[in-house]
Each structure stands twice: as structure tokens, then as C-alpha cells.
Amino acid sequence: MRSLNNIIAISITILLSICIILTNLQFVAFNNDFYQREFEKYKVENTTGMDINQLKKTAVRIQDYLSYKVDNLQTDTVIYEKKTKLFNDRELKHMEDVRILFKKGFFLRNISVAAIFLLILLMYFINKRLLYNLFNSLFTGMLWMLCIVVVGVIIISLNFNMWFTYFHLYFFNNNLWQFDVARDKLIQMLPEGFFSDAVYLAAKNSIITFGFILAILYFVKRKLLKPD
Incomplete structure (x- = not known):
């Protein structure tokens, strides 16, 4: 049973x-406020020739596309007072790959949630004492994972560009993600700094979440699941 x-x-x-x-x-x-802060931080209006309202509409379009609310990312916009299609074929094809990656991420997250509840129910019906031991072990495991995440963030922050490149090489089997900043609007709108800020914000929120869950686990195993 211990194993x-x-x-x-x-x-x-x-x-x-x-x-x-x-x-x-x-x-x-999928945080509109984050996009707007990043547009202002990196002066994306100057880089793209699009005003802030157009940029916000495009950010919503990207989010809708990634969440499968719309099937076509392409949109008309005004750049330096000239109406044009926003994205070129290379950008659109890369975003198709990104969309698939997001879909896999949604699926993995949802399956993980279901599996967690099933495993906890399994332990509950087998033996309540085992459930106490489970929460005790889970507290230790989550503490380790918190440490791993913190160390991982520190390592990535030392050379974000290198890890960002490794990420693309691992998850994409083509070079469509390599853009020309002088020509391609996608990289002008979403520069590397946008992604580093996104990763660090997600990491900060994850660390807070880990701490919150650790507090819950401590309370549960101490107050609610004392062994008989």
C-alpha cells in the first residue's frame, strides 16, 4: 500500500x-490588459504603424483564433493610413502551428484535472488513512515542485533568448517561426520581450498558486484528515 x-x-x-x-x-x-501594457511598453504603435485601438482588436482576434472561436486569423487593418491585410502567408502558417499547440495544451490540462479527481477518489474508497498519507506525500511533492519552478525561472532568466529558441526547435518541425522584424507584423506586435514578460508573469502567478495549494494541503492534512 505504501508503494x-x-x-x-x-x-x-x-x-x-x-x-x-x-x-x-x-x-x-488571453489577458487583454496584459497585451495593452505590452503594446505600450514596447511602443508597438510606432513599430507597426497601427494605432492602439487596431492593436487591441488584433489582440482579441489572435485570442479568438487560438481558442477556436474564429477559423481565420487574417484581418484587414490600417497601417500608416493605408488599408491592407495584416498578416502574410508565413505568419498565418506559423499561427496554425501555434493554434494546434494551444489545443494540445488545453487537452492536457483538462485530462490532468480529471485524472487528479479520479486518483483522489480511488484513494478515498480504498482507505481513508491512505488518503491522509497521500495528502502528506503530496505536500512534500508540491514543495519540491515549487523549488523546481523557482530554479527553472532563474535559469531561463539568465538567457531567455536561448531557451526561447530551444522551445521553438522542440515544438515546431519547421522554421516558420523565424520572422523578419523589418517586415513581419506578428513579430513587430509581439516582440521577444512580450514573450519573456508573459513567461515571467505566468511563472510568478504559478509560484503564488503553488503556495496557495501548499497552504490548503497543510490545512487539510492537519485539520481534516488526521489519521484514526
Whole structure:
């Protein structure tokens, strides 16, 4: 039974960590206020020739596309007072790949949530004492995961560009993600600084979430699930 408890505790720790990280990444990716702050921070109006209202509309369009609310990312816009199509074929094809990646992330997060509840129910029906041991082990596991996330953020911050490149090389099997900042509007709107800020904000929120869950686990195992 002890080995079963350890296996389930490790499984839930990994699944819960996936849920936390992916949920916080999703929160940033679909946060209009974040986009507006980044547009202002990196002076995207000057870079793209688009006014802030057009940029905000485009940000909403990107979010709707990634969440499968619309099927076509392309949109008309006014750049330096000239009406034109916003994205070129290379940008559109890359965003198709990004959309698929988001879909996989949504699926993984949802499956992880379902698996966590099933595993907890399994332990509850097997033996309540095992459930107490599970929460005790889970507290330790989540504490370790919190440390791993903190260390990971520190390592990434030392050379974000390198890890950003590794991310694209691993998740995309083409070079469509390599843009020309002088020509391609997507990279002008969303420069590398946008993504580094997004990662750090998601990481900060994830660390806060880990701390909140650790507090809940401590309360549950101390107050509600004392062994008989």
C-alpha cells in the first residue's frame, strides 16, 4: 500500500503542476490588459504603424483564433493610413502551428484535472488513512515542485533568448517561426520581450498558486484528515 501511495502522490504532483503552469500560461495568453501594457511598453504603435485601438482588436482576434472561436486569423487593418491585410502567408502558417499547440495544451490540462479527481477518489474508497498519507506525500511533492519552478525561472532568466529558441526547435518541425522584424507584423506586435514578460508573469502567478495549494494541503492534512 505504501508503494501505491507513493506512485499516486507522484502522479498527482506532476498532474497538478501541469495544471497550474498551463492554467497560468492560458491566463496570460488571453489577458487583454496584459497585451495593452505590452503594446505600450514596447511602443508597438510606432513599430507597426497601427494605432492602439487596431492593436487591441488584433489582440482579441489572435485570442479568438487560438481558442477556436474564429477559423481565420487574417484581418484587414490600417497601417500608416493605408488599408491592407495584416498578416502574410508565413505568419498565418506559423499561427496554425501555434493554434494546434494551444489545443494540445488545453487537452492536457483538462485530462490532468480529471485524472487528479479520479486518483483522489480511488484513494478515498480504498482507505481513508491512505488518503491522509497521500495528502502528506503530496505536500512534500508540491514543495519540491515549487523549488523546481523557482530554479527553472532563474535559469531561463539568465538567457531567455536561448531557451526561447530551444522551445521553438522542440515544438515546431519547421522554421516558420523565424520572422523578419523589418517586415513581419506578428513579430513587430509581439516582440521577444512580450514573450519573456508573459513567461515571467505566468511563472510568478504559478509560484503564488503553488503556495496557495501548499497552504490548503497543510490545512487539510492537519485539520481534516488526521489519521484514526
